[in-house]
Amino acid sequence: MSFNKFERKHAEGFYTEKDLEAIYTMQDGQCYFCGEKLGSYGSKGAYQIDHLEPISKGGTNWPGNLALTCSLCNNRKHSNATSALWSKLKKEKGVEWVKARVSNNRKNTPQKTKLTKVRKNERRQSLDMLGRELEAAIIRNIIKYGFSPPEEIYVSVEHNSYYMDINFNNSAISIAAPTQKMLNSWRAEAFDMLAVALLRVEYVSGYLGNV
Known part of the structure; x- marks a missing residue:
């Protein structure tokens, strides 16, 4: 729906x-x-x-x-x-x-509180899934574009009323907050676009080098 x-x-x-x-x-x-x-x-x-x-x-x-x-x-x-x-x-x-x-x-407050908890868990699960998919996309694109692999990869995603903040190691980007429907329907192409954007920020900032 x-x-x-x-x-x-x-x-x-x-x-x-x-x-x-x-x-x-x-x-x-x-x-x-x-x-x-x-x-x-x-x-x-x-x-x-x-x-x-x-x-x-x-x-x-x-x-x-x-x-x-x-x-x-x-x-x-x-x-x-x-x-x-x-x-x-x-x-x-x-x-x-x-x-x-x-x-x-x-x-009715206890029941409505439970409904809210279910939706918040759904949102959190979507963001965690997005983080895992994005980490995989970052690894794919590090190989594709010949960057030196960092010792570790840290990715976190947070969603608020206006923006979704995406953090990768030392760099971060913000995009307009997507709806839950959008979060549930992202494809590999979207993750690759975000991964490339993050890698560029990391590279320009001097935290990522070429092989």
């Missing part, structure tokens, strides 16, 4: 369709805020996806930061903090009503 629509630009993390379905079930098909019944899961316009901590304020795309809402509550909250909408609902429905809603939502 495509992850693209589930991975907002410049926000850490990602989620999947399965995560949304799980959250829908946790919420008993009700709006996270007002408790009104949402549409049937999978039907068009059945719900809105809300980032509890807005992306504009540093929120992430991990499942633990997501809630499914009706369109009215999603529009009322907009890009504000969750507390802003709860304050409005307190005035409209009363303090005890809001306390009950918050308590009801809180019971």
